[in-house]
Amino acid sequence: MPLLVRLPNWLGDLLMARPMLHALRAMTGAQGLVVVGPRPLLDLLAPEQLWDRALDRGAREWPRAEVAVVAPPSFSSAWRAWTSGARRRIGFRGEWRDALLTDALHRPPRGESHLSREYLALAQRAGASEVPLPALPADRPAEALGACAVLAPGAVYGPAKRWPEAGFIEVGRALTARGIAVLVCGAQGDAPVCERVAAGIPGARSLAGRTSLAEQAGLCAAAAIAVSNDSGLAHLAAAVGCRTVTVFGSTSSAWTQPLGPHVRVVQQAPVFAPCFQRTCAIGLPCLTRIEAGHVLAAVDALFAASPEAA
Ligand code: SF4
Structure with a gap:
């Protein structure tokens, strides 16, 4: 049976x-x-x-x-x-x-x-034992993308998981200045925020809602870096082995940090976090305190730690 x-x-x-x-x-x-x-x-x-x-x-x-x-x-x-x-x-x-x-x-x-x-x-x-976890298989896109980054500024959960758009734009501009093309990704419901972020970054494209999960996994596998809110896309990028920076707000990175070999978390939580709320009554200091420089430092740490990945 x-x-x-x-x-x-x-x-x-x-x-x-x-x-x-x-x-x-x-x-x-x-x-x-x-x-x-x-x-x-x-x-x-x-x-x-x-x-x-x-x-x-x-x-x-x-x-x-x-x-x-x-x-x-x-x-x-x-x-x-x-x-x-x-x-x-x-x-x-x-x-x-x-x-x-x-x-x-x-x-x-x-x-x-x-x-x-x-x-x-x-x-x-049930009687099973832990085994090593392989990377999630993913087919990279046939089209050569060159050095690219995936930015994921959406989060279905609510505003208390969404780092301000201006931060994503600043990070995207910094990556573009280094010669890394930016793809802004997310689900259909993330399209408005993805399009606003893409519009703020020279040469960036929004693919929100235009890829299947398998295609998105392939894009992440081909990307040099992914920068995401605490969302499904952060977990997907980490699972395929992409360098992944995840910005946490009201939730607990100790509980749900993405699993992968190249993951960094950025979190500037007030003492009462994590509150696990979807919205915030006090102006979201857990997210507004995070500056683009904090995220770029995590990006640089991942590139330094794994220069060979992707
Ligand atoms: S209450 Fe604190 S942890 Fe919760 S969303 Fe607001 S700032 Fe973030």
Whole structure:
């Protein structure tokens, strides 16, 4: 009987769940693994060939499994695992769902442990062991881009994750002056901010909403550097091995710093951060205190630490 994994619903969370998925794959082999998740995220991970069968999260029925590992903390995901008939159902406590799980794991306070370790603990409860995490495969664009940078000034979560546009423009201009072309990237909803940022940087292009996740991964793999808010795109860039600078505002870098070999975080949090709010009542000092010079220093540190990457 297969092992079933309900994957997270958000891009960043999914990429932080890759250590869990690789651990389970190493334990069962691809033939033993069935995954359930949002179709675009399944398509992104498909080249890793980690599973035998993938179902969209809207699938009416889950196949019966011996063990179901449930990454989302929602009641509905635990309910689906329970109704699937899985003998063991492993997930996090909370959301009134403990009785639906056979193994309801306690989560530490946010930031005490990295989210990837929390997900990995689910796999370990199923009997898996941690394995080395490879880079996410990505097809670089056929078109030669030359030295380029990806800037990602959007964040679906809300303003308390968005470093001011002027900072991105200043960083983009500094990179352009070094001969690095700038691509401003994001989802469809980020298009207005991406276009404003691109308009402020000589020669920059906005690609927001015009690429699939796989294409965006390829762009990041080809880029010399990515500078992003704490968003899914930061996690994607880090996962493919791109040098990645991530600006954090109201959230916790200890909890959700992108996973990758070349990552730097810029955070100037007041003493009461992280507050995890989407908006700020006091003028966002956690983000407005961050200057372009702080971000450029992180860029330079990454270039100095990994001159050979990309
Ligand atoms: S309350 Fe503090 S941490 Fe939260 S968004 Fe405002 S400045 Fe940032």
